[in-house]
Amino acid sequence: MFESISTPDFETLYTKNDLNVIDIRETESFLQGHLAHSMSLPATVLPNMLKQLNKEKTYHIISYSGRRSEIIASFMASKGFHAVHVIGGMQQLSHAF
Template identity: 45%
Template sequence: MNTITTQDFQLLLATQEVTILDIRDKGAFNEGHLANSLSLPITTLPNHLDALSKQNTYYIMSHSGRRARVITEFLNKNGFDAIAIIGGMKAFRQIKVA
């Protein structure tokens, strides 16, 4: 499975534009998310695959990274290029504070 650490993801964000797919629920997304993130909650994602492009690479953001791995595996099996962000938003927020 394709994964990236939050530290490496932060470095990636500093050097290039990426497509972030935030799979947390709308409430969590509205409380805070990374700029230019697409909100597609995990509960609705399987029914909205037609909204995604197989030409893009998607970095999958969840709360702690566990669900991101599940969705990354699902997307990869369906022909999408997806990479799970290990530690999710919880770990990313800790790095941003440090």
Template identity: 50%
Template sequence: MILDIRDKGAFNEGHLANSLSMPITTLPNHLDTLSKQHTYYIMSHSGRRARVIAEFLNKQAFDAVAVIGGMKAFRQINVA
């Protein structure tokens, strides 16, 4: 499952299909909506904040992986 931690505006401008929007500012208050049975791939703009959040979630016993390069890298790869 892809967990997009960018703000709603950035998410609405473009995101990966089926990703879940949970802005970094609200994430700590919504941990009860996440399942410890899933692996979460954390998406931010450049990947920097994703690493911080993945570490935070792992300390809370979630399986979380930061997407290195974030949406910035994804967009560069998908430019035809």
């Protein structure tokens, strides 16, 4: 299943719940700043790492601006994962976190 969530709704959910967040930015960008407890799986390697993920979990996918996360969330959904695209990405979240 593929869904999208707005930045404000994600921020509320993130602060109140233990989410499975996958940051698909390149490692260098991830190391410069990321959400606590998020997993770094760059978009270039994620397709090869799907076997390590649990299809029973929901994954919130985040990129810099939200464009690539929408593509990856859709791809993951096509493979049987419950993926949620975070609209606006880190670009909008960086002000709140």
